[in-house]
Amino acid sequence: MDQAARRIIDRCRELAAISDVEGETTRLFLSPATRQAHALVLGWMNEAGLATRVDDIGNVRGFRAASEPDASTLLLFSHIDTVRNAGAFDGPLGVVLGIEVVAALGERRLPFNIEIIAFSEEEGVRFGFPFLSSLAATGQLAHTQLDLVDAEGIAVADALRNFGLTPEAIAQTAALPPDSFAALEVHIEQGPVLEAANESLAVVEGIVGQSRLRFTFEGHANHAGTTPMALRKDALAAAAQWITEVERYAADNAPLVATVGHVEILPGAVNVIPGRVVASLDIRHPDDNARRSAVTHLQDFAKQVATQRGVSLLSELTSEQNTIQMDGPLTNKLLHAAQGGAEPVGAMYSGAGHDAMIVAPHVPTTMLFLRSPGGVSHHPTETVREQDVSAALRAVLTFIAELEREVTAR
Amino acid sequence: MDQAARRIIDRCRELAAISDVEGETTRLFLSPATRQAHALVLGWMNEAGLATRVDDIGNVRGFRAASEPDASTLLLFSHIDTVRNAGAFDGPLGVVLGIEVVAALGERRLPFNIEIIAFSEEEGVRFGFPFLSSLAATGQLAHTQLDLVDAEGIAVADALRNFGLTPEAIAQTAALPPDSFAALEVHIEQGPVLEAANESLAVVEGIVGQSRLRFTFEGHANHAGTTPMALRKDALAAAAQWITEVERYAADNAPLVATVGHVEILPGAVNVIPGRVVASLDIRHPDDNARRSAVTHLQDFAKQVATQRGVSLLSELTSEQNTIQMDGPLTNKLLHAAQGGAEPVGAMYSGAGHDAMIVAPHVPTTMLFLRSPGGVSHHPTETVREQDVSAALRAVLTFIAELEREVTAR
Numbered sequence: 001m002d003q004a005a006r007r008i009i010d011r012c013r014e015l016a017a018i019s020d021v022e023g024e025t026t027r028l029f030l031s032p033a034t035r036q037a038h039a040l041v042l043g044w045m046n047e048a049g050l051a052t053r054v055d056d057i058g059n060v061r062g063f064r065a066a067s068e069p070d071a072s073t074l075l076l077f078s079h080i081d082t083v084r085n086a087g088a089f090d091g092p093l094g095v096v097l098g099i100e101v102v103a104a105l106g107e108r109r110l111p112f113n114i115e116i117i118a119f120s121e122e123e124g125v126r127f128g129f130p131f132l133s134s135l136a137a138t139g140q141l142a143h144t145q146l147d148l149v150d151a152e153g154i155a156v157a158d159a160l161r162n163f164g165l166t167p168e169a170i171a172q173t174a175a176l177p178p179d180s181f182a183a184l185e186v187h188i189e190q191g192p193v194l195e196a197a198n199e200s201l202a203v204v205e206g207i208v209g210q211s212r213l214r215f216t217f218e219g220h221a222n223h224a225g226t227t228p229m230a231l232r233k234d235a236l237a238a239a240a241q242w243i244t245e246v247e248r249y250a251a252d253n254a255p256l257v258a259t260v261g262h263v264e265i266l267p268g269a270v271n272v273i274p275g276r277v278v279a280s281l282d283i284r285h286p287d288d289n290a291r292r293s294a295v296t297h298l299q300d301f302a303k304q305v306a307t308q309r310g311v312s313l314l315s316e317l318t319s320e321q322n323t324i325q326m327d328g329p330l331t332n333k334l335l336h337a338a339q340g341g342a343e344p345v346g347a348m349y350s351g352a353g354h355d356a357m358i359v360a361p362h363v364p365t366t367m368l369f370l371r372s373p374g375g376v377s378h379h380p381t382e383t384v385r386e387q388d389v390s391a392a393l394r395a396v397l398t399f400i401a402e403l404e405r406e407v408t409a410r
Numbered sequence: 411m412d413q414a415a416r417r418i419i420d421r422c423r424e425l426a427a428i429s430d431v432e433g434e435t436t437r438l439f440l441s442p443a444t445r446q447a448h449a450l451v452l453g454w455m456n457e458a459g460l461a462t463r464v465d466d467i468g469n470v471r472g473f474r475a476a477s478e479p480d481a482s483t484l485l486l487f488s489h490i491d492t493v494r495n496a497g498a499f500d501g502p503l504g505v506v507l508g509i510e511v512v513a514a515l516g517e518r519r520l521p522f523n524i525e526i527i528a529f530s531e532e533e534g535v536r537f538g539f540p541f542l543s544s545l546a547a548t549g550q551l552a553h554t555q556l557d558l559v560d561a562e563g564i565a566v567a568d569a570l571r572n573f574g575l576t577p578e579a580i581a582q583t584a585a586l587p588p589d590s591f592a593a594l595e596v597h598i599e600q601g602p603v604l605e606a607a608n609e610s611l612a613v614v615e616g617i618v619g620q621s622r623l624r625f626t627f628e629g630h631a632n633h634a635g636t637t638p639m640a641l642r643k644d645a646l647a648a649a650a651q652w653i654t655e656v657e658r659y660a661a662d663n664a665p666l667v668a669t670v671g672h673v674e675i676l677p678g679a680v681n682v683i684p685g686r687v688v689a690s691l692d693i694r695h696p697d698d699n700a701r702r703s704a705v706t707h708l709q710d711f712a713k714q715v716a717t718q719r720g721v722s723l724l725s726e727l728t729s730e731q732n733t734i735q736m737d738g739p740l741t742n743k744l745l746h747a748a749q750g751g752a753e754p755v756g757a758m759y760s761g762a763g764h765d766a767m768i769v770a771p772h773v774p775t776t777m778l779f780l781r782s783p784g785g786v787s788h789h790p791t792e793t794v795r796e797q798d799v800s801a802a803l804r805a806v807l808t809f810i811a812e813l814e815r816e817v818t819a820r
Contacts (some may be wrong), residue, residue: 167685193637224669224692225761226601229661236670240653247647251639259634260646270622270672270690280680282634349636
């Protein structure tokens with residue numbers, strides 16, 4: 001098994017060497033490097049005995065037929081596009097591990113098909129819009145999304161055609177098998193939770209809901225030397241008081257996370273009191289009501305700070321997404337399968353979005369996380385531990401054996 | 411007298427119409443608009459009976475001889491360059507009021523000369539360096555400053571030559587008269603203090619000392635969704651806690667003013683915890699020791715915040731300037747002169763720099779501030795009240811009468 005884990009890691013690194021930008025790992029949707037990556041993945045899939053194809057949104061798909069006709073299908077998926085200057089494992093790990101699972105099954109007869117899907121666009125770097133390929137696979141791709149343009153003004157539809165694909169055929173060729181009965185995404189955690197808990201794996205109970213807001217504090221820009229403290233309307237001092245409360249409230253209301261990541265300060269001169277501050281708020285919680293309460297509290301607090309200071313405040317909700325639960329029974333099955341191994345296993349919510357949350361409303365779906373050493377992702381130093389990959393591979397094979405028992409018993 | 415005040419205001423507005431940029435008031439050092447402004451000011455000076463010239467740093471100078479030879483000289487000065495998109499009064503008011511003072515003196519014989527100096531470069535916009543012309547007049551202009559270049563790569567020395575001036579002659583032609591015995595700059599306050607105190611005028615006791623620092627908080631950039639609050643090293647949360655203390659400490663230690671005006675936040679993405687924040691601190695106080703104590707406290711506080719959070723901190727002093735006191739006896743004389751009028755008069759420190767602080771170490775110098783309605787300056791809506799201009803003109807004439815009595819009594 002350790003040899004298999006080693007091969008998974010080696011193949012992820014082999015894929016990482018295929019890049020649109022020399023010296024780093026940057027593989028954007030439908031790029032030249034993506035074509036090379038397709039060839040490599042298709043080769044591995046063929047070698048594992050999968051029937052391969054590329055669908056018309058650019059997903060690479062490998063199919064292993066059940067022992068009998070009219071069987072239903074288990075989906076194993078993740079993505080093979082990357083952010084700019086990425087690591088080797090965010091996405092590819094789930095695809096490569098799926099191929100290794102099929103290789104490990106060998107000649108074993110199963111009462112269900114397995115389809116491995118390497119989604120083509122999860123990160124959303126090229127067209128500024130994530131999950132395009134899982135949206136396409138679940139019939140949710142809107143015509144307007146085919147009109148999105150990249151930095152060079154090329155539309156999605158034209159990029160597909162340039163790649164040799166037929167956008168008009170997406171609905172037919174990219175759809176998930178209608179008989180899909182279960183779906184699993186294996187992915188690195190991209191956070192420090194498992195490492196802090198000293199656990200190898202976690203099943204994912206759901207993808208946390210998220211609100212994004214924009215807060216504008218409008219004070220009065222004045223001379224930093226000639227304006228006494230008592231006569232100031234300092235927009236940054238107001239924002240700082242609020243940012244401190246954002247952190248305190250989230251820390252006191254775990255597992256809430258709240259982040260002020262982008263702040264514009266105007267005019268932004270050393271000797272001028274800031275007159276205007278525009279700050280982002282990103283706030284996430286597994287419980288949608290807890291998230292909404294947090295938003296309300298932080299809006300109220302900002303208003304109160306602004307009123308006390310004679311500063312004006314505008315807060316705007318820019319996006320909102322409810323928590324997406326993974327399928328309960330399937331997630332329990334995965335948890336039992338994973339807990340059968342030697343490595344410690346937990347359960348957690350994902351703080352980041354994944355294709356699994358796009359697939360979940362259509363097919364019973366679950367996710368398996370592998371520990372991210374140092375919590376690092378979206379960075380060349382992103383890595384995984386061989387023992388965790390080994391544990392993940394065993395967990396998925398046990399999970400498949402459980403599914404086999406269940407389907408056979410029907 | 412109200413007619414004279416009206417003329418001062420009208421002339422400032424007439425000058426404001428002369429601009430390098432149509433539709434606003436932007437008059438940079440040695441620019442085409444500056445040549446037009448010179449013509450206008452020289453005309454007014456000639457009309458008031460002054461002997462005029464332009465020295466080799468571009469200062470416009472008007473001389474009124476004493477009733478007797480070998481008399482000493484009173485300087486009345488301010489500047490006629492502006493910031494970009496300026497108001498009409500910051501600088502020009504002191505020059506135009508000086509000309510009106512001489513006009514009001516008429517044929518009256520005084521035991522001292524008066525020289526009016528319209529300094530050519532106070533704001534420092536064109537070459538990114540303020541006070542060039544008062545530094546030249548006090549023999550402090552360094553050769554390196556003649557090599558400073560503007561946005562188009564033109565050096566100060568070449569800009570002077572292009573304007574028809576001779577940089578090599580600066581030491582001879584731009585020097586203050588060696589027999590200068592007193593100097594007065596009249597200027598708008600550029601702050602809200604006099605308006606809040608309901609006073610027309612203030613004598614300036616000194617220009618406050620100032621420290622500027624750069625604080626770098628270095629935490630760890632991480633995913634806003636996947637990183638629990640307890641595992642974060644948020645550089646912005648650290649900076650926000652410190653910014654709140656900057657404001658509190660200054661408010662509790664008046665007349666200290668402390669401003670965080672420029673902040674860079676990296677990477678600055680909505681969904682990434684800030685890993686690095688670089689923040690400016692501008693801190694001013696009339697008492698140099700109080701200012702230094704404040705700097706020490708705010709450095710210590712930042713260190714403490716950083717240590718508690720496992721964030722690293724670098725604080726660097728980028729510039730420091732001690733308080734420059736105006737001449738005590740001369741300032742008292744001006745205060746008595748100003749208090750003789752109908753309008754209420756105060757005494758205060760200037761929070762902003764002025765040519766007076768360059769001249770003060772060389773000639774006994776004082777300053778008179780006029781109330782700035784709304785505290786507005788460096789903005790097209792900058793204005794003055796006619797009654798305050800009237801009071802300032804009376805105060806300066808009374809001050810001159812006091813000097814006359816004193817010089818005559820010697």
